[in-house]
Amino acid sequence: MEPHEFPQIEQQLAPVFERHGREAHWLLQILREAQEIFHFIPSAAITCIAAHLGVPRTRVEGVAGFYSFLSLKPVGEYRVLFSDNVTDQMQGNPELMRYFCHKLWLEPGKVSEDNLLSVDSTSCTGMCDQGPAALVNGWPLTNLDHERLDLIAELIRNRKPVCDWPSLLFEVKDNIRRSGILLGEPFESGTAIRATLARGSVATLMEMEASGLRGRGGAGFSVARKWSMCRVSPGEKHYIVCNADEGEPGTFKDRVLLNSYADLVCEGMTVGARIIGATKGFLYLRGEYCYLLHKLEQALAQRRVAGLLGRNILGETGFDFDIEIHLGAGAYICGEESALIESLEGKRGRPRNRPPFPVTHGYLDQPTVVDNVETLACAARIAAQGGEWFAAMGTAQSSGSKILSIAGDCARPGIYEYPFGVTLHEILDDCGAEDPYAVQVSGPSGILVSSKEFGRCISFEDLPTAGAFTVFKRGRDLLQIVQNFVHFFAHESCGFCTPCRVGTQLQKKIVDKIANGHGTAYDLEELKQLGHIMQTMSHCGLGHTAPNPVLDMLKKFPDAYQHKLKDLAFEPAFDLDGALETARNITGRDDAWAHLP
Amino acid sequence: MGAPAMSKTITIDGKNVPFSDGQTIMDAALAAGVYIPHLCHNPQFEPHGSCKLCVVSVNGRNMTSCTMPAAEDMVVANNTPELNSDRKALVQMLFVEGNHICPACEASGNCQLQAAAYYLDMLSPHYTHFYQPRAVDASHPEIFLDLNRCILCELCVRASREVDGKNVFGISGRGIGTRLVVNAASGRLGDTNFAATDKAAHVCPTGAILIKRQGYRIPIGQRTFDHKNISEVQMEPDHE
Numbered sequence: 001m002e003p004h005e006f007p008q009i010e011q012q013l014a015p016v017f018e019r020h021g022r023e024a025h026w027l028l029q030i031l032r033e034a035q036e037i038f039h040f041i042p043s044a045a046i047t048c049i050a051a052h053l054g055v056p057r058t059r060v061e062g063v064a065g066f067y068s069f070l071s072l073k074p075v076g077e078y079r080v081l082f083s084d085n086v087t088d089q090m091q092g093n094p095e096l097m098r099y100f101c102h103k104l105w106l107e108p109g110k111v112s113e114d115n116l117l118s119v120d121s122t123s124c125t126g127m128c129d130q131g132p133a134a135l136v137n138g139w140p141l142t143n144l145d146h147e148r149l150d151l152i153a154e155l156i157r158n159r160k161p162v163c164d165w166p167s168l169l170f171e172v173k174d175n176i177r178r179s180g181i182l183l184g185e186p187f188e189s190g191t192a193i194r195a196t197l198a199r200g201s202v203a204t205l206m207e208m209e210a211s212g213l214r215g216r217g218g219a220g221f222s223v224a225r226k227w228s229m230c231r232v233s234p235g236e237k238h239y240i241v242c243n244a245d246e247g248e249p250g251t252f253k254d255r256v257l258l259n260s261y262a263d264l265v266c267e268g269m270t271v272g273a274r275i276i277g278a279t280k281g282f283l284y285l286r287g288e289y290c291y292l293l294h295k296l297e298q299a300l301a302q303r304r305v306a307g308l309l310g311r312n313i314l315g316e317t318g319f320d321f322d323i324e325i326h327l328g329a330g331a332y333i334c335g336e337e338s339a340l341i342e343s344l345e346g347k348r349g350r351p352r353n354r355p356p357f358p359v360t361h362g363y364l365d366q367p368t369v370v371d372n373v374e375t376l377a378c379a380a381r382i383a384a385q386g387g388e389w390f391a392a393m394g395t396a397q398s399s400g401s402k403i404l405s406i407a408g409d410c411a412r413p414g415i416y417e418y419p420f421g422v423t424l425h426e427i428l429d430d431c432g433a434e435d436p437y438a439v440q441v442s443g444p445s446g447i448l449v450s451s452k453e454f455g456r457c458i459s460f461e462d463l464p465t466a467g468a469f470t471v472f473k474r475g476r477d478l479l480q481i482v483q484n485f486v487h488f489f490a491h492e493s494c495g496f497c498t499p500c501r502v503g504t505q506l507q508k509k510i511v512d513k514i515a516n517g518h519g520t521a522y523d524l525e526e527l528k529q530l531g532h533i534m535q536t537m538s539h540c541g542l543g544h545t546a547p548n549p550v551l552d553m554l555k556k557f558p559d560a561y562q563h564k565l566k567d568l569a570f571e572p573a574f575d576l577d578g579a580l581e582t583a584r585n586i587t588g589r590d591d592a593w594a595h596l597p
Numbered sequence: 598m599g600a601p602a603m604s605k606t607i608t609i610d611g612k613n614v615p616f617s618d619g620q621t622i623m624d625a626a627l628a629a630g631v632y633i634p635h636l637c638h639n640p641q642f643e644p645h646g647s648c649k650l651c652v653v654s655v656n657g658r659n660m661t662s663c664t665m666p667a668a669e670d671m672v673v674a675n676n677t678p679e680l681n682s683d684r685k686a687l688v689q690m691l692f693v694e695g696n697h698i699c700p701a702c703e704a705s706g707n708c709q710l711q712a713a714a715y716y717l718d719m720l721s722p723h724y725t726h727f728y729q730p731r732a733v734d735a736s737h738p739e740i741f742l743d744l745n746r747c748i749l750c751e752l753c754v755r756a757s758r759e760v761d762g763k764n765v766f767g768i769s770g771r772g773i774g775t776r777l778v779v780n781a782a783s784g785r786l787g788d789t790n791f792a793a794t795d796k797a798a799h800v801c802p803t804g805a806i807l808i809k810r811q812g813y814r815i816p817i818g819q820r821t822f823d824h825k826n827i828s829e830v831q832m833e834p835d836h837e
Contacts, residue, residue, distance in 0.1 A: 043782050044782070046782070047782050056764035056767065057767075057781070057782070058764060058765075058766065058767020058778055058780045061767060061769045061778050062769045062778070064769070065769030065770045065774075065778075066771045067771075068771075331771070353644070353661070353664040355665075490773070491772060493771075493773070494771060495773065495774070495775030497646075497647050497649050498648055498650075498687045498690055498691060499690070501694075501773060502690035502691070502693070502694045502773070504772070504773075505772075505773050506690070506724055506725070529686070533683055533687070536652075536659050536683065537649045537683055539646065539647070539649070573725040574725075
């Protein structure tokens with residue numbers, strides 16, 4: 001038998017089909033499980049799944065080829081993915097990955113000859129405050145160092161199942177350093193729902209309006225408006241979705257909310273469901289956080305027992321609502337709400353054409369609300385304590401508090417909750433940032449802020465943020481940081497529209513060229529022009545924001561790249577020495593004579 | 598024209614263009630004889646909105662005209678130097694992304710990508726070529742599939758799904774790895790039920806899908822875009 005023939009494939013997949021039925025919108029969940037069984041998605045599995053679901057083979061292959069954690073080629077029985085977020089990079093992950101590969105005689109991106117192991121990098125795993133981090137078969141490894149990697153190598157060599165590895169390796173801390181109204185005050189399950197039922201849906205919606213609550217995912221759309229639009233949209237069913245696809249590099253606040261405040265989040269969903277008239281909700285959990293699945297399922301089960309989910313919630317006849325968890329599989333774009341809905345439907349995470357918007361045509365074309373984890377937690381607090389109480393905090397356009405995920409060059413990385421309006425100075429003092437030079441606010445898609453701007457404040461009026469706050473001290477190579485960001489966007493572009501699919505690649509190539517010392521003034525102009533095309537012609541927010549770090553660097557940090565530029569007006573992108581790399585790899589040489597002078 | 602239902606109008610570059618509810622900006626423009634450059638759009642199929650050539654400025658905001666419903670009071674800027682310059686950049690991106698060797702391509706003169714490049718005054722590819730290795734599939738007895746020339750417009754995907762009812766084509770991969778796939782475990786076109794008479798065999802705007810044994814039947818110099826501008830051809834009803 002060939003190593004990748006699967007004569008028993010039907011029997012192997014039978015329990016998966018049993019669990020998920022024949023609905024095509026379970027496709028992604030089915031493929032996730034197939035990946036676990038076979039360590040990749042064999043062609044035969046695609047055929048088998050397509051037949052089972054009654055969809056064309058191309059549909060299954062399309063989804064299997066889209067998500068990073070699914071693979072059409074075999075990966076190792078043990079798949080170790082090092083997080084390549086900029087903070088992991090600063091903490092030494094590239095060197096650790098080389099060390100690990102060297103130790104196990106393996107090349108990154110390849111599978112060992114005995115199919116035991118493969119090693120690669122992956123986008124931010126959301127462990128920036130306790131990196132360097134990696135995933136092994138989907139489980140998060142934190143605080144990596146040589147010693148831990150030695151242990152991991154030993155465990156893999158001995159073929160010890162990941163579930164039997166020492167739990168210390170998988171320890172994930174909350175690191176809550178500063179709490180406010182959301183994280184600091186106790187919350188008794190059911191109080192928000194009780195208050196909503198007592199007050200009535202319309203009155204609760206008015207509390208939301210009075211609170212001024214805006215979406216915490218970055219865009220800042222009014223929650224009351226979104227909910228009322230969905231509430232009045234005609235449809236057979238309404239849905240509420242919790243967007244826990246926290247993919248923005250540097251963000252990890254939703255991980256903490258789901259780990260320690262799941263009840264508050266579920267309560268927010270239930271209040272929302274009551275208001276928009278939904279009987280079904282989804283929690284879309286990013287694949288990197290699948291280790292939380294069991295705990296979340298338990299939280300849901302407890303709520304069902306307590307009468308806070310299920311039929312006739314808290315004895316209210318006809319108030320039926322339940323939550324189902326869907327797992328992502330490694331795709332940043334699925335944080336975009338319409339791509340998330342596509343993914344929930346078991347499709348490629350491709351942002352939809354809008355209009356129509358999800359509030360009228362969302363999941364299965366029905367009116368759907370998609371809200372960020374933190375937004376729903378806020379909504380629960382507001383339902384329980386009223387809108388005015390919430391609006392008393394923050395600024396005119398930004399009421400309430402904001403949870404920041406702080407990482408990078410600071411003594412105390414972790415979770416900080418501030419009232420909106422807090423200045424960067426204050427935050428940097430609190431987290432123990434030493435000689436800060438720049439801060440990336442809201443991740444690569446956000447704003448790169450220079451030290452001259454540290455008087456600015458976190459708010460929708462000034463510096464809106466989805467939560468990432470990455471600190472860089474003086475002396476950090478900002479060009480290298482921006483290079484990391486543009487590689488991220490090129491990797492995560494969904495590939496649908498021309499300006500983003502090709503533009504993110506071109507941007508990556510030009511930044512690499514500058515970083516490699518071949519850039520000229522001409523390339524800077526090219527980057528500006530490319531940035532303009534991506535910002536104005538792209539299909540969705542990913543393309544619109546992908547040039548942000550580059551454009552911010554060009555505008556605010558000339559020192560970061562100018563010394564790298566050549567004096568020439570133009571230098572070709574073709575790198576003669578680079579072209580010899582293949583020959584060097586084949587001959588195993590990297591000495592001076594194997595390079596051009 | 599003159600349908601009484603069409604009392605609503607938008608303006609495109611100062612010209613009043615009538616529309617009826619449900620029409621996109623592109624629909625209204627085509628019906629009124631106003632040309633908006635496009636590659637992935639073909640009125641015979643569901644709008645797609647991926648090539649982005651048809652982006653126009655609506656009341657100062659960029660929108661994709663083939664998917665955006667027309668609405669009263671829209672003031673649309675279309676044929677402006679700024680937009681045409683951005684469109685040219687998009688065509689250049691498509692040229693460097695794939696492997697488009699016009700002088701050696703059977704589709705030359707019938708190719709909408711090439712014709713759009715002429716229309717937008719593209720004189721060079723400008724960007725660095727990607728030179729991505731892409732496969733040629735000659736397994737089908739009647740049809741070549743040359744992915745070097747695929748621009749991912751999904752017209753064949755839509756035609757096969759919507760008209761032929763076959764789903765011969767689909768899209769897999771992500772980002773720059775996005776690729777056209779065919780409905781066969783072998784990955785070969787010859788193992789699908791694709792036929793040369795299918796609609797999907799005749800909608801490719803470039804030369805990615807070619808009927809065999811037809812090469813150079815019409816000599817260079819006598820082909821569609823040798824005589825007409827793309828702005829004229831794409832305005833003709835049922836053009837292919």
